[in-house]
Amino acid sequence: MNPPAARVRTRFAPSPTGFLHTGGARTALFNWLFARRYGGDFILRVEDTDAARNSEEGLAVILDSLRWLGLEWDEGPGRDGPHSPYYQSQRRDIYDRYLGRLQASGHVYEDDGAIRFRVPDREIAVDDLVCGRISANLREQGSRRWDAEARREIETNPDLVIRRPDGSYIFHFVNVVDDLEMGVTHVIRGEDHLSNTPKHVALFDALKAPLPVYAHVPLYLNADGSKMSKRDQGALIHEYIEAGFVPDAVNNYMALLGWSPKDDREIFTLAELVERFDLDGINRSNSKFDYEKCVWVNGEHLRRLDPAAYQAATAPYLKQAGIPADDPRVPAVLALLRDRAQTLGQIPALLAPILADTVKFDPAALAKLASRTDLDAVRDALIGKLEALPEWNAEAIKEALHEAAGALDAKMGAIMLPCRVAITGDTSGPDLAPTLEIIGRETVLQRLREFSLPVSAA
RNA sequence: GACCCGUUCGUCUAGCGGUCUAGGACUCCGCCCUUUCACGGCGGCAACACGGGUUCGAGUCCCGUACGGGUCGCCA
Numbered sequence: 403m404n405p406p407a408a409r410v411r412t413r414f415a416p417s418p419t420g421f422l423h424t425g426g427a428r429t430a431l432f433n434w435l436f437a438r439r440y441g442g443d444f445i446l447r448v449e450d451t452d453a454a455r456n457s458e459e460g461l462a463v464i465l466d467s468l469r470w471l472g473l474e475w476d477e478g479p480g481r482d483g484p485h486s487p488y489y490q491s492q493r494r495d496i497y498d499r500y501l502g503r504l505q506a507s508g509h510v511y512e513d514d515g516a517i518r519f520r521v522p523d524r525e526i527a528v529d530d531l532v533c534g535r536i537s538a539n540l541r542e543q544g545s546r547r548w549d550a551e552a553r554r555e556i557e558t559n560p561d562l563v564i565r566r567p568d569g570s571y572i573f574h575f576v577n578v579v580d581d582l583e584m585g586v587t588h589v590i591r592g593e594d595h596l597s598n599t600p601k602h603v604a605l606f607d608a609l610k611a612p613l614p615v616y617a618h619v620p621l622y623l624n625a626d627g628s629k630m631s632k633r634d635q636g637a638l639i640h641e642y643i644e645a646g647f648v649p650d651a652v653n654n655y656m657a658l659l660g661w662s663p664k665d666d667r668e669i670f671t672l673a674e675l676v677e678r679f680d681l682d683g684i685n686r687s688n689s690k691f692d693y694e695k696c697v698w699v700n701g702e703h704l705r706r707l708d709p710a711a712y713q714a715a716t717a718p719y720l721k722q723a724g725i726p727a728d729d730p731r732v733p734a735v736l737a738l739l740r741d742r743a744q745t746l747g748q749i750p751a752l753l754a755p756i757l758a759d760t761v762k763f764d765p766a767a768l769a770k771l772a773s774r775t776d777l778d779a780v781r782d783a784l785i786g787k788l789e790a791l792p793e794w795n796a797e798a799i800k801e802a803l804h805e806a807a808g809a810l811d812a813k814m815g816a817i818m819l820p821c822r823v824a825i826t827g828d829t830s831g832p833d834l835a836p837t838l839e840i841i842g843r844e845t846v847l848q849r850l851r852e853f854s855l856p857v858s859a860a
Numbered sequence: 861g862a863c864c865c866g867u868u869c870g871u872c873u874a875g876c877g878g879u880c881u882a883g884g885a886c887u888c889c890g891c892c893c894u895u896u897c898a899c900g901g902c903g904g905c906a907a908c909a910c911g912g913g914u915u916c917g918a919g920u921c922c923c924g925u926a927c928g929g930g931u932c933g934c935c936a
Contacts, residue, residue, distance in 0.1 A: 547862095596864065
């Protein structure tokens with residue numbers, strides 16, 4: 403795409419509902435990326451004109467989610483700018499002024515205390531960057547309304563109510579006024595607004611204001627094709643925080659749904675997305691949200707983290723699970739098993755068997771050993787070889803395990819399995835030798851000595 | 861119901877008239893690596909919604925049908 407001629411200004415305009423939906427987050431991401439890509443401004447505007455639906459906590463969750471994603475705004479709550487305030491509930495004098503202009507030009511009239519905008523009787527065309535040229539006649543369309551309950555159309559007034567009798571303003575009007583007042587150059591929003599856009603264009607025209615560029619992005623759907631709601635898996639940003647996703651991974655996956663870099667690359671950091679993102683890469687059709695793939699993307703991001711960053715990212719999840727993140731063994735354990743996790747939330751359960759003071763035996767693991775008759779011999783061989791080690795390190799331990807197997811004329815697997823079960827209680831896990839190294843000689847030997855079937859599965 | 865938008869493997873997508881016996885990724889399956897389980901590597905299954913045009917030639921352009929989504933509020 404050709405770089406925009408004027409300085410880019412985009413905005414994300416949520417209403418404070420108490421959660422940031424992935425659909426909204428993706429819209430915010432695209433606006434943010436586009437502004438960053440072209441060195442413009444990203445504005446956060448709070449659409450709180452409907453008093454019944456607003457709460458301060460509701461906004462706080464949204465702001466926290468945006469900050470977690472790394473989508474910092476240049477103007478908005480907490481960041482005053484040339485167009486403060488950024489709460490629509492505090493901008494009434496501005497709306498009054500614009501309403502005055504419409505009154506002066508005869509575009510509005512009073513109806514039962516409300517103010518209606520006279521809708522023009524002509525085709526209004528919108529050139530959308532994603533959807534192409536669309537058009538509609540508002541007067542024709544608006545004169546009939548579908549009554550969903552009665553399942554029939556009813557006659558209605560096509561003119562848009564823009565102000566309620568109580569003096570508060572309606573979305574379509576404040577949205578247009580704010581966009582032009584704040585100098586928004588590109589309106590990137592969900593396709594659910596596509597059909598509303600001719601109304602907005604009519605308002606811009608009546609105000610004799612230039613149009614922003616429109617780009618309507620397709621919607622996210624559930625796997626079954628239904629509309630995503632807050633109850634669906636993966637729908638809410640704060641759930642990603644809890645589950646142990648990293649922000650870049652969530653941004654990465656959201657971007658890949660509805661936008662394509664046009665090559666085979668799939669994994670991008672936020673910074674890399676900024677370099678690549680553009681509006682012409684946005685797709686035209688809705689996409690279904692695939693939580694499994696989102697998890698995979700997160701795993702890829704986790705694997706790319708350097709050890710220090712990985713440890714820092716993991717710390718809160720360890721703490722929450724009651725594992726002291728400053729345990730001196732933690733770095734070594736993380737290095738050993740980090741590639742096994744796709745989310746940070748999986749980490750504590752992976753660490754636990756290695757760091758725990760007591761062995762928690764998996765019944766299935768014990769059952770696997772039940773028919774073995776050589777357990778005592780294996781145990782004695784292991785103890786003998788491990789006891790004799792001059793140095794306790796993974797390399798030496800591995801050597802000892804081989805020797806033990808050789809002494810019994812057994813395959814490695816035949817002695818590894820009982821050893822692993824005796825020490826960790828489980829049949830699977832990371833490399834055994836380094837695991838034993840971390841657990842420590844005394845503990846390993848003690849657990850071997852105490853291990854004999856049947857064991858009561860604790 | 862009217863209007864608007866869309867339709868390539870199960871899913872996300874590449875493809876912008878010939879290079880498509882349609883490429884990549886997730887998932888699933890198989891093999892390899894290996895002390896187990898993962899990771900990783902290799903391989904496999906799997907798609908142009910349907911019908912008409914236009915054209916020497918259509919996944920790519922046009923029309924229709926079907927299906928999906930959106931909008932039609934004194935919600936945003």
